[in-house]
Amino acid sequence: MAKITGIRCIRTRTNGTWTIVKVTTDQDGLYGIGSASDMYNPEAVIAIIEQMLAPQLIGRDAANIEDLWHTMNLSSYWRNGAMLQTAIGGIDMALWDIKGKMAGMPVYQLLGGASRAAVPCYGHAGGSDIAELKEDISHYLEEGYTVIRAQLGGYGGGGFIPNERANLPENAWTKGPVFDEQSYLNAIPRMFEELRVAFGSDVAFTHDVHEHLSPITAIQLAKRLEPYNLFFLEDVLAPEQIGWYRQLRQQSATPQAVGELFVNSQEWLSLVQERLIDFIRVRVSKAGGITACRKIASLCEAFGVRTAWQEGGENDPVNQAAAVHLDMSVWNFGIQEVNHFRPAELEAFPGHVVRKGGYLYPSDKPGLGIELDEEKAELLVGDGWNRKTYHSPYSLDRKADGTLVRP
Numbered sequence: 001m002a003k004i005t006g007i008r009c010i011r012t013r014t015n016g017t018w019t020i021v022k023v024t025t026d027q028d029g030l031y032g033i034g035s036a037s038d039m040y041n042p043e044a045v046i047a048i049i050e051q052m053l054a055p056q057l058i059g060r061d062a063a064n065i066e067d068l069w070h071t072m073n074l075s076s077y078w079r080n081g082a083m084l085q086t087a088i089g090g091i092d093m094a095l096w097d098i099k100g101k102m103a104g105m106p107v108y109q110l111l112g113g114a115s116r117a118a119v120p121c122y123g124h125a126g127g128s129d130i131a132e133l134k135e136d137i138s139h140y141l142e143e144g145y146t147v148i149r150a151q152l153g154g155y156g157g158g159g160f161i162p163n164e165r166a167n168l169p170e171n172a173w174t175k176g177p178v179f180d181e182q183s184y185l186n187a188i189p190r191m192f193e194e195l196r197v198a199f200g201s202d203v204a205f206t207h208d209v210h211e212h213l214s215p216i217t218a219i220q221l222a223k224r225l226e227p228y229n230l231f232f233l234e235d236v237l238a239p240e241q242i243g244w245y246r247q248l249r250q251q252s253a254t255p256q257a258v259g260e261l262f263v264n265s266q267e268w269l270s271l272v273q274e275r276l277i278d279f280i281r282v283r284v285s286k287a288g289g290i291t292a293c294r295k296i297a298s299l300c301e302a303f304g305v306r307t308a309w310q311e312g313g314e315n316d317p318v319n320q321a322a323a324v325h326l327d328m329s330v331w332n333f334g335i336q337e338v339n340h341f342r343p344a345e346l347e348a349f350p351g352h353v354v355r356k357g358g359y360l361y362p363s364d365k366p367g368l369g370i371e372l373d374e375e376k377a378e379l380l381v382g383d384g385w386n387r388k389t390y391h392s393p394y395s396l397d398r399k400a401d402g403t404l405v406r407p
Helices: 042-057 065-074 082-103 130-143 181-199 215-224 239-251 265-273 290-302 317-329 343-347 374-381
Strands: 004-012 018-025 031-035 119-127 147-152 204-208 232-234 256-258 354-356 359-361
Touching: 004 042, 004 374, 018 042, 018 082, 031 082, 031 317, 042 065, 042 082, 065 082, 065 290, 082 290, 082 317, 119 130, 119 317, 130 147, 130 181, 147 181, 181 204, 181 215, 215 239, 239 256, 239 265, 265 290, 290 317, 317 359, 343 374
Parallel strands: 119 147, 147 204, 204 232, 232 256
Antiparallel strands: 004 018, 018 031, 119 359, 354 359
16 A cells, blocks of 8 residues: 655746646655646646645545545536646546556556557648648658648638738727638638648648637538548537537538547537547546546547547646557557657656657656656746746637637
């Protein structure tokens, strides 16, 4: 038995945007780490961990992960919120890290062993125009990637109209480019037409809509993209409009990847059961950790849905490690989103996942195989950071009339 003696949150990366959870035990040198990073609400997650979850878990047996996960999930009475799930996810990862260390095995072995030799991942190609995008795609192909996400600039790229060309009202609310659905609907199929001419049919492409479209426009886009045989179209609908996936599936065979904003099982349950999606894209920490995601993967296997755990540029190496351990063991794995870190960031996380070409390789050390060098982690934060004044809300786009666009 290894009793939990403490749960601590460690902030790192520039301006403290990453939150790493460290769970210690009464066995000398035995601890685990997990990811509870939330760039937009870090203090809220930390408060949940420190004020609500930690007092319940200290003194409990770290080996009883299933019981501890349900305890954390139910003990606030109201459940399934993004902040709570992130807090649970961070602790859950750390508990699996501890269990792997106690067993002397990497986590993926505890989950049933390897289903593959390595984990295929997809690159993120982008460009301000089609020429830049083609050049970036060529670089990824040279590195060995076979699946590549293609974007015209940032999310919604291809749909933004410069201020001087937009029909803005006299009292316009925005001074930057505005998003126009019709422009996006025309630009993205044209983009993929050019990419297929340039790169042929063997390269697998994905595209992230990032929920920018109204439901009917999303269906029109999926239909228009059918001739270009995408690997998947990501988050074409906002989570508030998931009921439209029934109409989308009836009208289009473009594969759908969904779930970046999902934190509640009721959001993905009907989509999986009715076979309305092809890939589940929740972030491991946001869904409640490894315990939650192995349940999701088992459900998806029964209905022919594959995994494609979400990463994102603001995410940390610990969440990536947890995702890759799941990827190694889950039979119905589809693809893993790649993440890129600066050399100094990787130095703070010895044992991190290694990327070679289009594959990710986890450490075979016990547990998650990744550690945290706290001295180097502290150096990453930089000068002038103050957790009490931290403020980093998500940047939102608007239409010409000022209406907000859902991210």
